[in-house]
Amino acid sequence: MTDEYNPSEGEDHPSDPKVVEEEAESELSDRQLLYKQLHSLVAQASQHPPDGFARKRYLSQIVTKMKNSCLIWKNHRNEPFYEDALQEQWVFFCSNLCEARTSTQYDRDRSNPITWFNNCLKWRLRTSAQKIVLENQRRASIETIFKDGETLERMAVTEAVDDSQIIESIEYFQLVKNWIDTNPNGVLSQHVRGQKDVTCQVILKSLSSGQTFGEIATNFNCSYSTLKGFYNNKCRPLVEEFRENCEN
Numbered sequence: 001m002t003d004e005y006n007p008s009e010g011e012d013h014p015s016d017p018k019v020v021e022e023e024a025e026s027e028l029s030d031r032q033l034l035y036k037q038l039h040s041l042v043a044q045a046s047q048h049p050p051d052g053f054a055r056k057r058y059l060s061q062i063v064t065k066m067k068n069s070c071l072i073w074k075n076h077r078n079e080p081f082y083e084d085a086l087q088e089q090w091v092f093f094c095s096n097l098c099e100a101r102t103s104t105q106y107d108r109d110r111s112n113p114i115t116w117f118n119n120c121l122k123w124r125l126r127t128s129a130q131k132i133v134l135e136n137q138r139r140a141s142i143e144t145i146f147k148d149g150e151t152l153e154r155m156a157v158t159e160a161v162d163d164s165q166i167i168e169s170i171e172y173f174q175l176v177k178n179w180i181d182t183n184p185n186g187v188l189s190q191h192v193r194g195q196k197d198v199t200c201q202v203i204l205k206s207l208s209s210g211q212t213f214g215e216i217a218t219n220f221n222c223s224y225s226t227l228k229g230f231y232n233n234k235c236r237p238l239v240e241e242f243r244e245n246c247e248n
Helices: 017-045 053-068 082-096 113-148 152-168 173-182 200-208 213-219 224-247
Strands: 195-199
Touching: 017 053, 017 113, 053 082, 053 113, 082 113, 173 200, 173 224, 195 200, 200 213, 200 224, 213 224
Parallel strands: none
Antiparallel strands: none
């Protein structure tokens, strides 16, 4: 369309500095009012049990107001995983708004719910992109090794390096390290058959410190193929499960 906007007689021209300033102040006032309403709803929601009807009703009001505000951050580069990240973030948001259920609780003294939501969403999207880059790099490394005709052991060592990088890319790395170090539910105590000192905990600690499978196998006098098979069948699924629990 080429038609230009022409205000009717008696209407304020939109380029009038005074009008622009008044509109900006009105928008700011509306946003501050929205923040106050959200803070009030969060406070009320926090007074009710997590799985009760009242909590769900308040959460529904909060989500509706946020969606209708048009202030939820949008990704303009159209990454294919934006919508998935957005849905995951809504689940994360509702789970940790009133108490820490899967991660760090929302802090009402530091930001408003929309700012917190948007910051977490941006982080989630950035992490998803990083994971894809790491996976593409891993596949490219394996393809290169096959083309060069080098050994299967060289390929497995490359995978080990990438696995340690994947561990470091998890959302709350310190939380993951604490999980590995303390083994709170004992699941990391599973060990290689006949070698009780080679547990999932020991292997994950070694990988996160930058060691390769070849180095770990040598340090514990363990067969490389046995160590790698144990990691794939026992350790890695536990890491993936823990990561999913952190992100949900």
